[in-house]
Amino acid sequence: MTPPLSLALIRRFDLFAQAPDETLQALLLHAQVRRLAAGEALFQQAETATHFFLLLGGTLKVVKTTPQGEQVVVRFVRPGDLLGIARLLNRPDYPATASAIEDSLALAWPCGAWERMLALHPRLAGQALQTVGQRLQGAHTRIEELATEEVEQRVAHTLLRLVAQSGQPQEDGRIAIGFPITRQDIAEMTGTTLHTVSRLLSAWQERGIVENGRKRVAVRDQAALQRLASGAERRQPQ
Structure with missing residues (x-):
């Protein structure tokens, strides 16, 4: 009981x-x-x-x-x-x-x-x-x-919203999304494919913008992610 x-x-x-x-x-x-x-x-x-x-x-x-x-x-x-x-x-x-x-x-x-x-x-x-x-x-x-943005912007906007909703600052400066989330989840939130999300997150991790592992995503450079969301940086092909 x-x-x-x-x-x-x-x-x-x-x-x-x-x-x-x-x-x-x-x-x-x-x-x-x-x-x-x-x-x-x-x-x-x-x-x-x-x-x-x-x-x-x-x-x-x-x-x-x-x-x-x-x-x-x-x-x-x-x-x-x-x-x-x-x-x-x-x-x-x-x-x-x-x-x-x-x-x-x-x-x-x-x-x-x-x-x-x-x-x-x-x-x-x-x-x-x-x-x-x-x-x-x-x-x-x-x-x-979905109607106006390229996939890179949509994924960046989604990560920023998740950080705003449940971001947990870490001692090393990262902001971790405070619950388990998969690349497939992000794909289903942004109207794209698992392959595209995986490619983007891997590229962003190499640039030091995000860090992602199994069911975990953290943002290392929020300003860079905001630039990606705004379309200010070079856009990735869909």
């Missing part, structure tokens, strides 16, 4: 930092703890949306499969993020699959509890709107990049 969550664990997220103890206890009353091993799905694309979630620890990868069977990495979910809010937008199913890429911990609430939770903690509405807005902006940005 999973032990009860401490209120301190919830309070470390801005959404709940100022909530009184009694409010947090009421919010947790109908919550379930979901522990996910790496590779395990929290929910599947097209599955009926029965719950919404708050990620407490770990990292999830959200992947959408197109009608042609191609996989697109939509985003990575980090602790403090809401997800699975399809029913709150009047959608009956989950539009994509969310899977753990490392051992993760999430809170799950039934979709029917949303109105009660809003009454207890109105800040949830603002957080949900912010989440939807960020996803729409992210989708718009990726569509614009």
